[in-house]
Amino acid sequence: MTDPQDALAIGIDIGGTKVAGGLIDPSGAVVDQVRRDTPHRTTEPKVVEDLIVEVVEDLRGRAASEVTAVGIGAAGFVAADRATVVFAPHLSWRHEPLRETLVQRLGTPVFVDNDANAACWAEYRFGNVQDESHVLMVNLGTGIGGAILVDGRIERGRFGIAGEFGHMQVVPGGHRCECGNRGCWEQYASGNALVREARSLVVSGSPLAHDLADAVGGDPLQLTGPMITEAARAGDPTAAELLSEVGTWLGTGLANLANAFDPSAFVIGGGVSAAGPLLLDPARDSFRRHLAGRGYRPEARIVQAALGNEAGFVGAADLARSAVAGTEQP
Template sequence: MGLTIGIDVGGTKIAAGVVDEDGRIGVRTHRDTPASSVDATADAICDAAAELIAGHDVEAVGIGAAGFVSADRSTVLFAPNLAWRDEPLGARVAAKLNVPVVVENDANAAAWGEFAFGAAKNVEHMVCITVGTGIGGGVVIAGQLLRGAHGVAAELGHMRVVPGGHRCGCGARGCLEQYASGTALVREGRARAESGSLAAAQMLSVCGISDPAQLTGPMITEAAMAADPCAVELLEDLGRWLGEGLASLATMFDPTQIVIGGGVSAAKELLMKSAQVAFEKNLPAKSNRPHAEFTLAELGNDAGLIGAADLARHPSAAGLDPTAGAAPGGTGVDPDAAR
């Protein structure tokens, strides 16, 4: 299959691009996300795709959407930051564009992008975890994207690590996201500053602010990279939580490689070192099993767009029945090899 379109639907922006078989993005476009309107969001997606289709011979469209996506990769069951509830997005967009459409969870799409073309392109078993405002991720086992019976597997950020811990946006308590995300980093940084800590006051000064409420994750990361002691400690604490969570994930999935991406990964070795130390310390039977390699993600913000486009090209990579090829307006496409 030749060119496909990848579309990454965020809470504020819809990014779209034409992607070739080598994962290279050609022409790009974007639209604002009218997040409160189901119809307006679908129209914006179609408008962006139609602009690209007009100038290229496109064979399929892949959409990465934050939320639960059905097993047939067509319906968005639930999206926390958009108005989608049991929304048949794939069929709706396919009917307007008259090309096959595949919908995938955005974190899964990003993980697939790193697997197919990025940091994990030379392995068959990987875990990708994205540390940003929240925690997302995806798992690839033997070259297949893990989606589960209902399409909602690998919600890595919602693995419980502290029974009865901080309340999470998902409704549960003690999720990894509440301890190893950018949101957790900011919460802890502000709490230290509000407690009157002299070290935290120095960190605020390094960030160029005086009000703890103004503190952001990127500020803490930049301060840590400038060797501010309080910021470094905050990043190390986050890395420790992340490493402990990854040790549990490695126990379940036995990956060859663990890829860490997202905004907080800008701290690079400050985060990676503490995460890997905690991982090694907490991995069960650590002396009697191979250990996964830690690497930073390579594709940045383009991972989801590239991954969605490639999954549209190779639907069998995520368990979609390749024999159910749909007529124009459907969601099935004939796949090539998964890689």
């Protein structure tokens, strides 16, 4: 039998809009991958579970050798048992026994974790923070996910829910968040925030959004984050300004996190991070302006995730493989 540490594993990354999966070897290389879109705001957990099973079976059918484990990175609060999704703001899971359900359907060891924990682990094992001892991951996607890594160990907290940085309240009475509160950080520094602001300009008929409006035939609902990023890269000043605003909010939040955790590095992942310097340069400027004791303390590095959209399923697979092999640090 293949040593679990040397075997293939499957990682699944569940976001607000997609289920992405990868067949991952022990070096972190992606052997194959699959993606399915999730129905918008589905109220039936089984719909997403069916997609997960479909993706896993697809990938398992492509594997040249045994798949030793399946790791799930879910966008939500995952209990310390790494089995239950307690709450998912962008999905309909509430105390969902996801691991038990999937083990019954797949017949393979399954481990569930927060998607940002999985992405952080991938960056630590194979990406841009392999030499760092204290890392905070900030994933900018539909919302904001976060993770904490200290001395090679993911810090999940007493109840498994550590790292939910996106739900820090930064604007009292601000925009309503899907978590139920107002003014959460992810309402100002996420993909949803970027698209919301762009659409509001188009809806208002602002001449500043003329090019963005033309790109979608005047229909603001067709605007997406990647479209705004591409427009900024092509020289659209309004798109660049929108990304800069998100970056400024990002840097402000990172400064608050630095005061709380004093990390050696922040690694920024998720779809919005694809904007690179258009996002991260304003974030670094804002971070320096808002950091307490600036000028008298070491500054954490702010780096873009190396693994891009693959980080979630690469990390989920590696965590699952390590759990089966008994090598993951508790």
